[in-house]
Amino acid sequence: MRHKAVLRLSALLGALALAAACQEDPPPGEVVTVPSGRALSLIDIVTNAPGPAGATARFRFLAPGLSPDDAEAAAADMQALCDSFAIKRIDGMVPAPQQIVISFASEAVPFGEAAPEVVQFFESYRPENGACAWEVF
Incomplete structure (x- = not known):
């Protein structure tokens, strides 16, 4: 009986590993x-x-x-990223996102930490009919 449970667990872990490998999301980096x-x-x-x-x-x-001089180009890039990258990846997220935030940083900063020396831009969007509607952030 124990042998069957170990085999089932091994099969489950293998299936999960395969599912993770098939994700569409690009890996960090x-x-x-x-x-x-x-x-x-x-x-x-x-x-x-x-x-x-x-x-x-x-x-x-x-x-x-x-x-800081890149703000205008960054805003256009963020809209493009939301429309072509982010909106495709929110399907199936639970709970369904009511907001998408795209951010750029000149250096990697841990989420939620202040870094006044790092240039960062943020834009907020509302998912609407398969597209990204810009919102004042």
């Missing part, structure tokens, strides 16, 4: 293309910290060389 041509890499996706609108999916990107 994978480079993502944006319209400005800036090389971004995914830091992480945070879903366990609610925002002002409730369930929130935060897509955090490393943007080396980001400067």
Whole structure:
């Protein structure tokens, strides 16, 4: 009886490993293309910290060389990322995100920590009919 339980557990763990390997999400560090041509890499996706609108999916990107002068280009890149990258990845999230936040940082900063020396931009969007509607943040 114990042998069967061990086999079942092994099979379950193997299936979970295969399912994880089949995810569409790029692994942290994978480079993502944006319209400005800036090389971004995914830091992480945070879903366990609610925002002002409730369930929130935060897509955090490393943007080396980001400067305060890049705000306009970054805003266009964030909209493009929300429409082509983030919106596809919120399907099936529980609870369903009511808000998507895209952020760029010139250096990796742990989520929730202040880093005044690091240039960071944030934009907020509302998922609406399969697209991202920009919201004042």
